[in-house]
Every structure is written in structure tokens, then in C-alpha cells.
Amino acid sequence: MLLLFTGIVSMLCLPLSVVGAADVRDALIYKMEILIPPKEGRDETADILQIENTVADLKDIAVIFAFKELGRPRIVLVLEVEKACSWPQLTSFLSRKGYEYSVVPLSLCSDYAHGLGVKLPHDLWTYSFKDGNLTMVTKIFPVGDLTTTEYDERLKLTFEQDRSILETGQKGACFRVLAEYPVKLVYFAPVTPTQIQAIEKILLAPGMYENEATRIENLASYTAVCQGD
Template identity: 55%
Template sequence: MLLLVAGIITLSRLPLLVLSADEGRDALLYQVDIFLPPKEGKNETADILDIQETVKDLSDIDVLFSFKELGNPRIILVLDVEKACSWPQLTGFLSSKGYEFNVTSLYYDSDFAQELGVNMTKDMLASSFGNRDLLMGKVTFPVKGLSTLEYNDMIKWTVERQVDIINNGQQLACFRTLAEYPVKWTFFLPVTQHRIDEYQEYFHGPRDYQLVVTRIENLDSYTGVCQGV
């Protein structure tokens, strides 16, 4: 895992735009992180493939993305849950297997961009990545020492840079955590060393974000076979 922490900024007075309770927004998108505890005699590969097949068959739950963290027994799902009553299909299955899991409400970064006055549409964001080397980034905009206007401008500047990256041909899927403060994003994209270096430079410097980057693979590509580097 590549861990990049570039200082801490906190904000004494959060802006109204950022503090909106997202009223009227259907919180249908969720990130589900599933952790398979190591147990003697357990077949990790079989468990992961069982999860993969189970989530594909869930009713009224659309799997937008499914990943596995490289080197760790952690599954990362991004789901569009069409009906709240569909949840027990997944939570019941995970609980019956004894898996630990966390659920985070999300919404598309393109929706957030529109609130900021930035022209980003959903069709600009990637909907699949295929069998490629990938990374997941988690960005936090900590809160201290900025005015309302400065905080909004910092976030808007970052969204505008995302649009530039997409327009330059980079596949990117990005979500904001719903009603979470300080503002947090999760993004997925193909990875190269050039791209890692670019993001290190991008998130360092005067913007002072907190960034944690994790290498992942598409769950559809997972075989459980150790691959040489």
C-alpha cells in the first residue's frame, strides 16, 4: 500500500455548500468493504469467489464495481441499491459467513461537481476498467484554518483538475462520501508508475490533502493464483 499524507488542514467554520445534508438526494450508492478474517483451514480463494458469485445474483442491487485489495483478503464493492429491502440479501449472507464488513454511502462526484459549478457529467466517469492494474485512492479535505470561500475554492480547484485529467484520456471513477465531513472522496483508476508519481505531485504542496492509495485488482480477474512481479 502506498500511503501519502500531506499535512492537515482543518476548517473552523464549514461552508454551507459543503455542509448541506444532501436533502432530496437518493442515497442509493454504497461502498461495501468486506474483510475475510484469516482462519486455519479456510479456503480464502473459495470464499472470495463465493462472494463474487453471490453479489452477481442479488435482486435489485446493481454491482457497479467489484475489486480485491492486492495482498490482503479484502473485497471492495460499489453497489447501486434500488430498494432498501434488498439489503438483507447481502448483509444476511455476509453475517452468516462470519465476515466483517463496513458500508459507506456515496454519490457520484459528477453530481458534486454540478453543485460547485464545474461541468462534469456522469458519462465522463469510467464505468469499467477491464483486466488492468488499478489503484483506489481515498482523499480527505481536512478542516482547519481556511475561510468558507477558501475551502470551497480548494475543493472546486480539485474537481476542475479531475476534469482536466479525464479530458487528457485518463479513465477515472470518483465518488464523494455522502454527508461526511470533512469532505472525502474515493476514486478508482488504472495505475502506472507515471500515474503514481503524478498523483504524488498533485496531492502534495499547498493543497495539503490527506491521500491513501491502495493497489487493487478487478474481482472478475481474481484467480487466487500468485502472480510474479
């Protein structure tokens, strides 16, 4: 994964005439996951605070989301990278500290849905969540014996369901993982028990996709509590 990531960064540091504007545009958003491995004498809270401060000071890299998985020392970041050559300011820090990390490029689900013929306006999504019950859901769409048309129809139906859910007032954000096949979508959303029941009714379609849900919290909320604020 790290070799692939290094290759991506190297390509993006080339002039636009070499890489192509479309590729650069698609690679502006990334999901980074950072795992702090257990180590004798390690202060996990102090490490997480240092990561938060380092991320906040990044140049040419804007933080869209910063979450911590509940019950695990794993941080999930969604970053908008203005200049890909700025990556070393973060990756060098992580490597020096001995943290494990992975990076995947993302694109907005609205853009992907538009390409499939589904109108899913950008302003339906939310890119800032209050503290509360937050979740990260990864949907993987198996290909099976579906034709390309049937596969696209399955994705279109999913985005139409997303639109219906968002129009009820549910908040959320959605990204497609680029260069992944079968298609993988990543959602972030606040979810209450009542909302879960409503969503389950809409999404009652066994076999359409595989779900993996992870409870998360805003990184700032975690670090604020740990500092006694």
C-alpha cells in the same frame, strides 16, 4: 457502523412521502468493504468465490465495481441499490459466514462538483476497467482554519484538476462519501508509472488534502486466476 447502517436501511424502507425523494436518490449508491478474517481451516479463495457468486445473483442491487485488495482478503464493492430493503439478501449471508463488513453511502463527484459550480460531465468518468494496475485513492480534505468559501474553493480546484487529468485520456471514477465531514472523495483508476508522474505534476499542492492509496484488482480477474482459467 452496523447499527448506523441498519438505521439507514430502515429509513429507506419507508414510503417516499416519509423520507423524501432527495434522500432516497442520494442513498442509491454504496461502497461496501468486506474483510474475511483469518480462521483455522478457512479456504480464503473459496470464500471469495462464494462472495462473488452471491453478489452476482443479488436482486435489485447492481454491482458497479467489484475489486479485491492486493495482498489482503478484502473486497471492495460499489453497489447501486434499487430497493434498499433488498440489503438483507447480502448482509444476512455475510453475517452467517462471519465476515466483517462496513457500508457507506456515496454520491457521484460530478453531482457534487456541479453544486460547487464546476462542470465535470458524467461521461468523463469510466465505470469499467480492464485488468491491469488499478488503484483506489481516498482523499480527505482537512478543514483547518479555512472559511467555508476557502474550503469550497479548494474542492473546486480539485475537481478542475480532475477534469484536466481526464481530458488527457486518464480513466477513472470518483464518488463522494456522504455524511462525512471533512469531505472525503474515493477514486478508482488504472495507473501506470508514466501516468503517475503526469498526475503528480498536476496535483502538486501540498496540504490540500490527505491521500491514501490502495492497490486493487478486478474481483473477476482474481477469481478467474484462482479457478485456473
